[in-house]
Amino acid sequence: xxxxxxxxxxxxxxxxxxxxxxxxxxxxxxxxxxxxxxxxxxxxxxxxxxxxxxxxxxxxxxxxxxxxxxxxxxxxxxxxxxxxxxxxxxxxxxxxxxxxxxxxxxxxxxxxxxxxxxxxxxxxxxxxxxxxxxxxxxxxxxxxxxxxxxxxxxxxxxxxxxxxxxxxxxxxxxxxxxxxxxxxxxxxxxxxxxxxxxxxxxxxxxxxxxxxxxxxxxxxxxxxxxxxxxxxxxxxxxxxxxxxxxxxxxxxxxxxxxxxxxxxxxxxxxxxxxxxxxxxxxxxxxxxxxxxxxxxxxxxxxxxxxxxxxxxxxxxxxxxxxxxxxxxxxxxxxxxxxxxxxxxxxxxxxxxxxxxxxxxxxxxxxxxxxxxxxxxxxxxxxxxxxxxxxxxxxxxxxxxxxxxxxxxxxxxxxxxxxxxxxxxxxxxxxxxxxxxxxxxxxxxxxxxxxxxxxxxxxxxxxxxxxxxxxxxxxxxxxxxxxxxxxxxxxxxxxxxxxxxxxxxxxxxxxxxxx
Numbered sequence: 126x127x128x129x130x131x132x133x134x135x136x137x138x139x140x141x142x143x144x145x146x147x148x149x150x151x152x153x154x155x156x157x158x159x160x161x162x163x164x165x166x167x168x169x170x171x172x173x174x175x176x177x178x179x180x181x182x183x184x185x186x187x188x189x190x191x192x193x194x195x196x197x198x199x200x201x202x203x204x205x206x207x208x209x210x211x212x213x214x215x216x217x218x219x220x221x222x223x224x225x226x227x228x229x230x231x232x233x234x235x236x237x238x239x240x241x242x243x244x245x246x247x248x249x250x251x252x253x254x255x256x257x258x259x260x261x262x263x264x265x266x267x268x269x270x271x272x273x274x275x276x277x278x279x280x281x282x283x284x285x286x287x288x289x290x291x292x293x294x295x296x297x298x299x300x301x302x303x304x305x306x307x308x309x310x311x312x313x314x315x316x317x318x319x320x321x322x323x324x325x326x327x328x329x330x331x332x333x334x335x336x337x338x339x340x341x342x343x344x345x346x347x348x349x350x351x352x353x354x355x356x357x358x359x360x361x362x363x364x365x366x367x368x369x370x371x372x373x374x375x376x377x378x379x380x381x382x383x384x385x386x387x388x389x390x391x392x393x394x395x396x397x398x399x400x401x402x403x404x405x406x407x408x409x410x411x412x413x414x415x416x417x418x419x420x421x422x423x424x425x426x427x428x429x430x431x432x433x434x435x436x437x438x439x440x441x442x443x444x445x446x447x448x449x450x451x452x453x454x455x456x457x458x459x460x461x462x463x464x465x466x467x468x469x470x471x472x473x474x475x476x477x478x479x480x481x482x483x484x485x486x487x488x489x490x491x492x493x494x495x496x497x498x499x500x501x502x503x504x505x506x507x508x509x510x511x512x513x514x515x516x517x518x519x520x521x522x523x524x525x526x527x528x529x530x531x532x533x534x535x536x537x538x539x540x541x542x543x544x545x546x547x548x549x550x551x552x553x554x555x556x557x558x559x560x561x562x563x564x565x566x567x568x569x570x571x572x573x574x575x576x577x578x579x580x581x582x583x584x585x586x587x588x589x590x591x592x593x594x595x596x597x598x599x600x601x602x603x604x605x606x607x608x609x610x611x612x613x614x615x616x617x618x619x620x621x622x623x624x625x626x627x628x629x630x631x632x633x634x635x636x637x638x639x
Contacts, residue, residue, distance in 0.1 A: 141634060143530040146627040147179045151478025154431045158561055161526040168524040174478040179625040181521045181618055182482055184511040187504055189220045189227050195500035198491035199241035201248045209493050211500045212237045220505050230265040238443060240287035247314050253286030253300035273309045273317035280318060287389055291338040291352040292367050298333045307369055321369045323362055331357035334386050341397040359385040383413045388445030400447050404440055406430050429479050448490040450497045453509055459487055484514050513619045524613030535635035537606045543598040547623035553616030555600055559607035567602035606635055
């Protein structure tokens with residue numbers, strides 16, 4: 126159903142109407158209330174833009190329960206072996222999907238916040254406080270790395286905190302240092318390591334916080350790759366080559382200054398680019414590194430950047446993570462707030478529209494076998510599945526942009542017609558805000574009659590559940606006079622769905638000017 130935006134209709138100068146679509150441009154906290162495009166939403170919680178509609182997000186379900194918090198997830202996908210590992214309570218666990226439980230593989234660790242690297246059937250775990258662990262062939266054990274014979278620096282495996290794979294070499298960052306370690310010989314999965322110190326060229330101090338390899342296409346169609354080191358101060362070191370200790374095969378391509386990173390899991394590959402979480406926005410690294418020094422690169426989170434400014438006090442919290450999920454075309458930014466309160470800023474990879482997810486108090490995310498998982502208080506959960514939150518309702522809400530309904534005169538609402546797709550008796554509220562004041566509930570739907578689910582209800586004694594269909598709900602709101610109006614809905618859904626299509630608003634022009 127195609128909707129038109131805020132166009133008064135009819136010839137009567139007092140009796141007028143305006144039509145507008147669902148806020149298909151997504152969540153916006155950047156623009157002021159008067160100038161915001163009506164296709165944006167001021168609030169968009171647990172909903173996503175789905176074509177020309179708003180749809181409630183998918184739910185989640187438990188896959189392994191625990192009576193303590195889990196802080197890290199790692200996926201292992203090698204041949205026919207697909208496993209998921211979680212850490213907490215001083216242990217690393219394998220997730221037992223069949224029994225909905227955790228099986229400890231290693232215990233008595235000092236820290237639970239691990240980073241992981243996969244290479245040649247080996248999954249390495251690093252946290253900067255415990256010796257590096259490696260999972261391979263069904264066993265978790267301490268990694269067998271040693272200092273290279275010609276390396277003068279001392280190696281402490283407890284200080285290796287994260288890393289990446291580049292040109293068949295493992296690269297490990299050293300805690301509270303501008304140095305990294307790498308395997309001496311390409312292709313090695315254990316054995317001697319050598320150290321490379323970036324302090325000799327660093328201008329801003331700090332320590333290395335993130336590293337990622339970046340492969341991209343050039344104009345000729347060929348692919349090139351480089352390795353990116355990012356310090357806690359936002360200093361970027363770009364290298365290319367094969368062996369850091371051979372000057373003829375290792376070159377510094379450039380150093381850059383960008384916004385400081387947020388957390389250690391602040392980068393991820395996406396297509397031919399790298400997504401980067403900075404203190405003042407979410408960026409594509411290609412834009413940050415190519416922007417002139419006199420200009421500031423535009424964050425792709427521009428529409429919600431004021432929200433990020435409000436989170437300055439949470440930037441040091443554990444749990445910041447960027448996680449793409451291509452199966453549903455979404456990019457998740459995990460945003461830890463206070464305590465165990467966590468939200469996700471979620472962007473459509475197709476349209477760039479933002480929304481906010483709540484109710485998933487995640488500390489880490491991972492993808493395995495095309496499914497998305499998160500961990501946190503109470504265990505491990507599969508996200509983006511079903512239509513309930515582990516058996517509970519999904520709480521959803523949106524409030525659209527303010528508009529003057531096409532006329533500067535004051536107006537009195539007479540009728541609101543909401544168009545949505547779903548069962549006719551879905552429970553929801555229609556909310557109206559007048560002249561930037563607190564919204565009021567203009568309509569509250571009634572509890573529906575008990576309806577049957579196939580193969581669960583008693584035959585011929587329970588009413589049949591309605592199928593999803595386009596519905597027009599005519600609502601007579603309490604009399605409201607004003608110049609600017611914002612409309613929205615909220616509700617809770619369990620095992621059903623709703624898609625918001627748009628509104629028609631009937632009103633009278635008031636005698637008094639706004």
